[in-house]
Amino acid sequence: MAGRGYLETVEDAHLRARRRLPRQVYLALLSGSQAGVTMRSNVRRFHDLMLDTRVAAWPEAVDLSTTAAGQQLSLPVMCSPVGAQAVHPDGELAVARAAAEAGTAYGLSTFASFAIEDVIVENPQTMFQLFWIGSRDDIAARVDRAKRAGASGLVLTLDWTFPTGRDWGSPFIPMKLDWRAMARYAPQALRHPAWLWSFVKSGRLPTLDVPNMAADRGQPPPAYFEAYGQWMQTPMPTWEDVAWVRAQWDGPFVVKGILDPEDARRAVDAGADAISVSNHGGNDVDGAVPAVVALPRVASAVGDRVDVLMDGGIRRGSDVVKAIALGARAVLIGRAYLWGLASRGQTGVREILDIFRRDMTQTMMAVGAGSIDEIRREHVIVPDGWMLGL
Numbered sequence: 001m002a003g004r005g006y007l008e009t010v011e012d013a014h015l016r017a018r019r020r021l022p023r024q025v026y027l028a029l030l031s032g033s034q035a036g037v038t039m040r041s042n043v044r045r046f047h048d049l050m051l052d053t054r055v056a057a058w059p060e061a062v063d064l065s066t067t068a069a070g071q072q073l074s075l076p077v078m079c080s081p082v083g084a085q086a087v088h089p090d091g092e093l094a095v096a097r098a099a100a101e102a103g104t105a106y107g108l109s110t111f112a113s114f115a116i117e118d119v120i121v122e123n124p125q126t127m128f129q130l131f132w133i134g135s136r137d138d139i140a141a142r143v144d145r146a147k148r149a150g151a152s153g154l155v156l157t158l159d160w161t162f163p164t165g166r167d168w169g170s171p172f173i174p175m176k177l178d179w180r181a182m183a184r185y186a187p188q189a190l191r192h193p194a195w196l197w198s199f200v201k202s203g204r205l206p207t208l209d210v211p212n213m214a215a216d217r218g219q220p221p222p223a224y225f226e227a228y229g230q231w232m233q234t235p236m237p238t239w240e241d242v243a244w245v246r247a248q249w250d251g252p253f254v255v256k257g258i259l260d261p262e263d264a265r266r267a268v269d270a271g272a273d274a275i276s277v278s279n280h281g282g283n284d285v286d287g288a289v290p291a292v293v294a295l296p297r298v299a300s301a302v303g304d305r306v307d308v309l310m311d312g313g314i315r316r317g318s319d320v321v322k323a324i325a326l327g328a329r330a331v332l333i334g335r336a337y338l339w340g341l342a343s344r345g346q347t348g349v350r351e352i353l354d355i356f357r358r359d360m361t362q363t364m365m366a367v368g369a370g371s372i373d374e375i376r377r378e379h380v381i382v383p384d385g386w387m388l389g390l
Helices: 010-020 023-030 037-048 091-102 116-122 136-149 179-190 193-202 224-232 239-248 261-269 291-302 317-325 335-367
Strands: 066-068 071-073 077-079 106-108 126-130 153-157 253-258 274-277 307-311 330-333
Touching (some): 023 335, 077 091, 091 106, 116 126, 126 136, 153 239, 253 261, 253 307, 291 307
Parallel strands (some): 126 153, 307 330
């Protein structure tokens, strides 16, 4: 391990984050519903895939740049939307800056701690993630706010069924940060002085407000559980609702949370410019198909019509190459950059993206691909028994 210096791998960042964070904050970051089967399977299925490497046929140079979901990217790795980033006082602002430095896009969660207007200043390639919460008027107002703020895309996330229970314990999230809640957190925080000092030094305390739920920046934001409660009481969206959201938005439109080919076709028919193959990082239905296993079937169904993205279990640049070989145009990472944020702030996020860039370059040289478009299905050997529908 690199000690207090730069991050060497995503797992290096993970181990440092686990040491630095209070247990309840780390549990929220680790996440994964129920037994965590899908969360772990997302990672393990990448281990099953083998690369068909070559020798004496390396490209003279490797170009990682691409375009996906209307975004110009210096590498096919974007930062996925994740809410309430209390692992570091700069939260989403730090992630947006690091992504901009790396030449890639950032997805800002509805449940982010910072206002969309401030985040877009740090990275103009900020896509706004929309959950189906409240009435159509409420949703249209949030879409309009994202449009006025200059969001570079809209990501409608559909896969959330309000799962409960984790076998290793759920994080304690207070209804509000009052003195009672702070007293309950205090023993954990005092055992992790570096994390606590980072907030004290910044003058910011972890917030439970949800500023991007408001129709306008000038309106008081709801608290986390107030927003979540409204979400639980909102009927689930239909494909007609998805088409309606498309009609409210005139930029790149991504539908996230797709695992089934028929759902992918319906999303495209509803107006999606891109879809993201995702099981919410294993945070929704435990036992759902791993994202990389679902990817080839979905890409085969709609990859000639829209850009196919993927998230879930990506920890190395070789994982990105494997995903592209199986039909993805680009991928999104979540826990990987959050561990970087927790361990080293903005610098840590940038180092994580640099790790992916370095690993991708090495892997593409090994398989003989000089650009993203040269990565082929033949570069990955799929083990027998995988039900990929190919």
